[in-house]
Amino acid sequence: MSLDALLEGIARTQNPTVAGLDPKLDFIPAFIKECAFAQYGETLEGAAAAILEYNKGLIDALCEIVPAVKPQAAYYEMYGTEGVKVLYETQKYAREKGMYVITDGKRNDIGTTMEAYAVAHLGKVKVGSKEYCPFLGDALTVNGYLGTDGIKPLIQVCNEYDKGIFVLAKTSNPSSGELQDKLIDGMPVYEMMGRMCENWGKELMGKYGYSGVGIVAGATYPEQIAELRAKLPETFFLIPGYGAQGASAKDISAAFDKNGLGGIVNSSRGIMCAYKKEGCDEKDYAGAAYREAVRMRDEIMSFVGEIKLPN
Amino acid sequence: MSLDALLEGIARTQNPTVAGLDPKLDFIPAFIKECAFAQYGETLEGAAAAILEYNKGLIDALCEIVPAVKPQAAYYEMYGTEGVKVLYETQKYAREKGMYVITDGKRNDIGTTMEAYAVAHLGKVKVGSKEYCPFLGDALTVNGYLGTDGIKPLIQVCNEYDKGIFVLAKTSNPSSGELQDKLIDGMPVYEMMGRMCENWGKELMGKYGYSGVGIVAGATYPEQIAELRAKLPETFFLIPGYGAQGASAKDISAAFDKNGLGGIVNSSRGIMCAYKKEGCDEKDYAGAAYREAVRMRDEIMSFVGEIKLPN
16 A cells, blocks of 8 residues: 555544554563463464464554554564564554554665565565565665665665655654764754655655655654654654653644644554553453554644545 | 674684675575475475575585675565575574574664564563574674664673674665765764764673674775774674675775784675576586685685784
């Protein structure tokens, strides 16, 4: 699905948020782990089974009201090849439920190697006369430190398969400024990266005014979000840092344009671990995730107003 | 194994090179693919079986004379979860043969997510009361765009498990300068990144004068290599770009110190596809890889001289 499909999902649900799926075992209710370990033992297979069960419960609860999921590759790789299988199964399940899938892998390399990542996460690979989807992302997060050589192969694959990317510009962490805020000819690195994205995006324009080359812009830096929104009118924002990392809905409001489009706000732990914060029965973890997703949507929409797709 | 173990391997073999394992199906001799497809069909399983067979042949041929391998994660992810299994199996096989394993993943993220990548590729993960190695790298390439928050979790895991990282500083590609050569307060970004690595490395010093926080410095930029060697005396270099990307042994010579230490030079396609260039029987692909590895070693050693571990 192209980035346009994500915008349509956001408009349909009137909800510019994405549920991050970062399934550490610590986040998963004990009853799910016990059941998985009873079947597979305390093994990587057992961990993987628990994660998949947990993710499916979350996706079932959220798919009607949240337009997208963002599985974070690190948490699947952490459980080895069994975990990576669950990344695939999670992507597949979320797609079947109509959700847009942003694979958060922050991949980066050059030339044919970047092409391999693009094929892996957004395209199809040829094996003899057959073709397969290695993974099932609709978009992939990437790191632009290597410049155009690292991005062009992605654009090609995105064009061929109708996919998108989000390039790190201003990340949400405290030390993001060590490099990203530094000035190059008077312009901060994050802005320079953003402008490169706006430029790369010309080759991947969608029908609602935003290109398939988005950026990552952390909610924890509201001034930079406002500045980037003004300077990058065709660039869509993936916005981490809401909730657990301390940013509020107001901090994010500048990301949105007059149609209520322009960004999608991620919450991972806030939604996944809502049952812990709420203190409800852990068997109701998916219900708690739903309630937190509604609360987050309502809070953000109070600043966004109505979301309309432009003609 | 710590970075010290890599230096010991380099001294033992008198060979400061690493064989990149970037197994595109196109690189693999037809007889291996035919055999794998006969057993598994033209499937991802078939592709994975062919890649593993090919890699094992290369490792068998190289393990006595080349101290390290560098599997590039992208080429394994390109064949889906079956491919990722082969990444693990390749790492395992190379280790059994005494080779140092550099996982080329260019991973990057922050806080607990970066910790998950560190655990995935360099550490052990807890599942209930048990512990497992998700993957089997001795070192991991990483991208430092996110600053210290993205590196500290790695240092911790490296200290705990005696591992190393290589952070992208000056990459070998033509567009690497778009960001990396830009000046910040008069200092190019690649140097600033290198200095951050030299500083992060203080927490991971080895016994031969180099820390476990290395950098990636492309052979295609010999002046920058010389400059970085002078400015970063405790930082070890992983050097891509030799051969297929156009750099010569002379271009790289400035990376080495008076003991012949200081860097390790990668060749991927040059070694993997030596049988194509040589025009030999493809069944002798491993022999051709061996001959190319010897040629490359001799060419580089003609500039390095003898390699000695300092007392």
